[in-house]
Amino acid sequence: MSTMQPIQPIAKDLLHEKVSDAIISYIYRNGLKIGDKLPGERQLAQELMVGRNSVRLGLCQLEEAGIIDRMVGKGAFVKREVNADSIQLKLMRVNYQDLLEIKISVERLAIQRAVERASDQQIAHLKDIAQRLCDMADEGRFSVQLDREFHIALLECGGSSTLTQLVLSLIDSLNSFTKILGNVAGIWVKTIPFHMDIVKALEQRQVSYAVAAHEYIYRYDLEVLNDLAEKEIQ
CATH class of the missing domain: 1.20.120.530 (GntR ligand-binding domain-like)
Known part of the structure; x- marks a missing residue:
């Protein structure tokens, strides 16, 4: 099995949008499939170098877009596969x-x-x-x-x-x-x-x-x- 690529840290402006983009990029680069689990909020916050509130807001936005599912006590899971041209990726950059x-x-x-x-x-x-x-x-x-x-x-x-x-x-x-x-x-x-x-x-x-x-x-x-x-x- 190939080594998973790390999530890259992001700048601290427009945080929740950048968190969303970073997670989408992570899903795409690592070829995650529907049902695959994402890293936990704490790990995401540490690797992205942002607060957990920003992570939660980013995850909420992805859930609203139908890209992930969040299950209480279990974490977040890929709901829809994404690609580089995904419309969701563009939408997450909206100010x-x-x-x-x-x-x-x-x-x-x-x-x-x-x-x-x-x-x-x-x-x-x-x-x-x-x-x-x-x-x-x-x-x-x-x-x-x-x-x-x-x-x-x-x-x-x-x-x-x-x-x-x-x-x-x-x-x-x-x-x-x-x-x-x-x-x-x-x-x-x-x-x-x-x-x-x-x-x-x-x-x-x-x-x-x-x-x-x-x-x-x-x-x-x-x-x-x-x-x-x-x-x-x-």
């Missing part, structure tokens, strides 16, 4: 903060269009969703699905199906990413009042008001990603 900034820029354009084009019926529908979000927030609850419905309705007010599909793709990617943080509802609940502010801005046809409210939501979204970055370096 999610860049994704957020792209989402915000495109959504801002959609909001500007919505202020000009939204019908009274569309605004009423948007207001109903915002009110339901507010009712949940009063109880300290946040619904990712309802928030997604709000953004769909807002994008539809802008009248561009292309912008709608683009932003929804970004929203889903970001939601998948932040799932590994656990319970972030405490942060996102703070964004709810600004959702209603956007509705009021549409009612008054005030572009600057709508964009300002949207900017506050962006700041809280950024806080979530910063929270992830802090966990990576612990």
Whole structure:
């Protein structure tokens, strides 16, 4: 049996993404097959020269991508064979903060269009969703699905199906990413009042008001990603 090639240490920026790439590279270079076991978290942390939290986040990302399975008390196992051109390998290099900034820029354009084009019926529908979000927030609850419905309705007010599909793709990617943080509802609940502010801005046809409210939501979204970055370096 040939000697296994070691996992190479990585630089300490964008740790969880680099951990994911390093593990994928390890699977590929060593020809691991479906069902083969990966090194344990402690060994990975030592060989990659990163904290165990970064290893866990990297493994979570690989699990989300369907590349590995994680079994409590047993470890992580290869679920899908990878190759050098694997789409997952490319996806792991995505900078999610860049994704957020792209989402915000495109959504801002959609909001500007919505202020000009939204019908009274569309605004009423948007207001109903915002009110339901507010009712949940009063109880300290946040619904990712309802928030997604709000953004769909807002994008539809802008009248561009292309912008709608683009932003929804970004929203889903970001939601998948932040799932590994656990319970972030405490942060996102703070964004709810600004959702209603956007509705009021549409009612008054005030572009600057709508964009300002949207900017506050962006700041809280950024806080979530910063929270992830802090966990990576612990």
